[in-house]
Amino acid sequence: MVTSVTGLTPPSxxxxxxxxxxKGTELQRLGISVTEPWWTSAALLDLEGQRQLATIxxxxxxxxxxxxxxxxxxTNRRTLLRAGADTYAAEVLVRRAVALARGSSRPGRAxxxxxxxxxxxxxxxxxxxxxxxxxxxxxxxxxxxxxxxAAEGVELVVAETMNTVREAEAVVDSCTRNGLAVWxxxxxxxxxxxxxxxxxxxxxxxxxxxxASLVSVNCTTLEGTDEVLARWSHDCPVPFGAxxxxxxxxxxxxxxxxxxxxxxxxxxxxxxxLMAERADRYGLSLVxxxxxxxxxxxxxxxxxxxx
Numbered sequence: 117m118v119t120s121v122t123g124l125t126p127p128s129x130x131x132x133x134x135x136x137x138x139k140g141t142e143l144q145r146l147g148i149s150v151t152e153p154w155w156t157s158a159a160l161l162d163l164e165g166q167r168q169l170a171t172i173x174x175x176x177x178x179x180x181x182x183x184x185x186x187x188x189x190x191t192n193r194r195t196l197l198r199a200g201a202d203t204y205a206a207e208v209l210v211r212r213a214v215a216l217a218r219g220s221s222r223p224g225r226a227x228x229x230x231x232x233x234x235x236x237x238x239x240x241x242x243x244x245x246x247x248x249x250x251x252x253x254x255x256x257x258x259x260x261x262x263x264x265x266a267a268e269g270v271e272l273v274v275a276e277t278m279n280t281v282r283e284a285e286a287v288v289d290s291c292t293r294n295g296l297a298v299w300x301x302x303x304x305x306x307x308x309x310x311x312x313x314x315x316x317x318x319x320x321x322x323x324x325x326x327x328a329s330l331v332s333v334n335c336t337t338l339e340g341t342d343e344v345l346a347r348w349s350h351d352c353p354v355p356f357g358a359x360x361x362x363x364x365x366x367x368x369x370x371x372x373x374x375x376x377x378x379x380x381x382x383x384x385x386x387x388x389x390l391m392a393e394r395a396d397r398y399g400l401s402l403v404x405x406x407x408x409x410x411x412x413x414x415x416x417x418x419x420x421x422x423x
Contacts, residue, residue, distance in 0.1 A: 127330070127355060127357075127401040127402060128355065128401060129355065129399035129400065129401055130399070130422070131422045132357060132395050132400050132401050132402055132403045132421055132422075133182045133183065133357070133401065133402045133403070134180060134181055134182045134183075134402075134403060134404055134414065134417060134418055134421060135181065135182070135183050135185070135274075135357075135359050135402060135403070135404035136173075136176035136177070136181035136183050136184060136185050136230070136404070136414065137176060137181070137404060137405050137406075137409035137410060137411065137413055137414050138405065138406060138407050138408060138409045138410070139156060139169070139172055139185075139187045140155075140156045140187075140407065141363070141377060141378070141407050141408050141409075142172050142410065143156060143159055143165075143168065143169075143172075144375070144376060144377040144378075145377045145410070146168055148165065148168065149375055150375060151373070151375045152199075152373075153195070153198055153199035153200070154190070154196075154199050155190040155195065156187055156189070156190045157187075157190045157191050157195070157196065157199070157209055157213075159187070160187070160191070160209045160212045160213055161209075166212065166216060169187060169213075169216050170216050170219055170220070172411075173216055173217055173219065173220035174219075174220045175411035176220070176411050176414055177220040177230055178411070179411040179412070179414040179415035179418060180414060180415060180418030181230055181404075181414050181418075182230050182231065183230050183231050183233045183272070183274070184217045184218070184220045184230040184231070184232055184233065185217060185233040185234065185235050185274060186213040186214045186216065186217035186218075186232075186233065186234040186235065186270070187213050187216070187217070187235065188210055188213045188214065188234045188235050188236065188261070188265070189235040189236065189237040189276070189277075190237075191206065191209045191210045191213055191261075192206075192236070192237070192239050192257060192261055193206045193257060193260050193261070194239045194240070194257050195239070196209065207264060210261070210264045210265070210268065211264075211268060213234075214232070214234060214265070214268040214269075214270060215268075217232060217233070217234070218232055218269075231271050231272050232269070232270055232271045232272070233270065233271065233272040233273070233274050234265045234268075234270045234272075234273055234274070235273075235274050235276055236258070236261055236262075236265075236273055236274070236275045236276070236287055236291075237275075237276060237277050237278075238277065238278065238279060238280075238283055239253075239254065239257045239258070239283075242277040242279060242303060242335070243277075243279065243303065243311060243370075243371035244279070244311075244371075245279040245280045245310070245311050245312035248279070248280050248282065248283050251282065251286065254282070254283055254286035255286055255289070255290065258286050258287050258289075258290035258291075259290045259293070259294075261290070262287075262290040262291050262293070262294040262296060263294055265291075265294075265296060266294040266295060266296055270296065271297065272296070272297045272298070272299065273287070273291045273296050273297065273298040273299070274298075274299050274301065275287040275288065275291070275298055275299065275300045275301065275328075276300075276301040276332075276334050276335075277301065277302075277303045277334060277335050278300060278301065278302050278303065278310075279302070279303055279310055279311040279312055280310065280311075280312040280314065281310070281312070281314050281318065281319045281322050281323075284300050284302070284319065284322070284323050284328075285322055285323060285326045287300070288300060288323050288326040288327050288328045289326055289327070291327075292326070292327040297329065298327065298328050298329070299328060299329065299330040299331070299332065299402070300323040300328045300330075300331050300332070301331070301332035301333060301334040301359070302316060302319055302331070302332070302333055302334070302344075303333075303334060303335045303336055304316060304333055304336045304340050304341075304343070304344050305336075305340055306337060306339055306340040306343065307340070307343060308340060308343025308344045308346070308347060311371075315347075316333070316344050316347055316348065317347055317348070317351050317352070319331070320348060320351075320352050320353060320354065320356070321353055324353040324354045325353075328354065329354055329355070330354055330355045330356065330357065330401060330402060331348070331352065331354055331355075331356045331357075332356060332357040332358055332359065332402050333345070333357075333358050333359075333360075334358070334359045334360070334361075334406045335360075335361045335406040335407060336360055336361060336406075337360060337361060338360050338381075338382075338390065340360075341358050341360045341394075342394075344358070345358060345394065345398045345400075346398075348398070349398050349399070355401035355402070356398075356400065356401060356402075357400045357401050357402025357403055357404075358391075358394065358398075358400060358402070358403065359402070359403065359404035359405050359406045359409075360405065360406060361405075361406045361407045361408060362380045362381055362382055362387060362405050362406070362407065362408035362409050362413070363378040363379070363380060363381065363407050363408040364378065364379050364380060364381045365378060378407075378408065380408040380409075381408075384410070384412040384413045384415070384416035384417075385416050387405060387409070387413050387416065387417065388413070388416035388417040388419065388420050389420070391403050391404075391405070391417055391420075392417065392420035392421055395421055403417065403421060404417070405417075
């Protein structure tokens with residue numbers, strides 16, 4: 117695993133990449149509020165929040181994660197301008213987020229150095245595809261972010277929780293134009309389709325054609341995840357993977373934000389068994405957990421999949 121469009125080789129089935137786990141729900145587990153307008157970017161504003169994030173990154177690296185993914189998913193310019201920041205402040209927060217992830221990926225902190233990655237999500241709401249803006253706006257917003265990440269030396273962009281094909285394509289185009297390797301992960305319903313209703317097979321073909329070297333499904337129930345993986349196991353042009361939502365959201369409206377820690381459906385050992393079995397069944401090239409996952413979940417899964 118080392119570099120793409122400019123060199124990052126996509127992982128292969130049988131030796132999947134282990135993605136680092138959730139950051140937002142880890143902040144909530146520590147009692148830190150994660151709500152609008154700043155969302156998780158609020159943790160980047162002060163030294164205590166940065167200290168907490170640095171610790172979370174270090175714990176995931178120590179647990180055996182192959183990626184050190186910066187908490188850049190709410191540092192997109194559109195979100196921060198809405199919160200009252202200016203463009204310069206947005207650039208500063210991107211730099212801080214990447215620096216914290218880089219700190220956990222330095223040689224000496226683990227037996228091997230994880231890849232320095234950054235998260236990019238929809239510029240509006242991950243769970244409301246109707247809010248995705250025009251093509252011109254998408255190009256402007258995602259090009260701004262791609263340039264920031266390239267300037268900071270990020271090795272890989274994980275475009276995650278994508279709810280429409282057209283925004284996913286916009287992210288891939290912006291990243292490849294700026295020399296960044298990019299993987300794309302979609303959020304799906306229990307029917308195995310994107311929240312926009314689009315086919316995951318069509319989505320995978322589209323982003324692969326645009327330059328993505330891996331596709332995944334994330335922040336989706338395990339049942340919905342299986343629906344996606346069954347489709348991709350028959351027709352997917354690139355390696356694929358999964359990191360499902362682990363929260364027990366019974367009694368919570370679908371996709372509703374909750375500013376508290378939500379208990380998980382699967383503890384570390386059960387989760388590791390479930391995902392190791394799927395890695396083998398579907399030939400996954402990336403595995404892990406999304407919301408609700410912890411360093412303990414990553415450590416348990418690391419024991420069950422090849423390094």
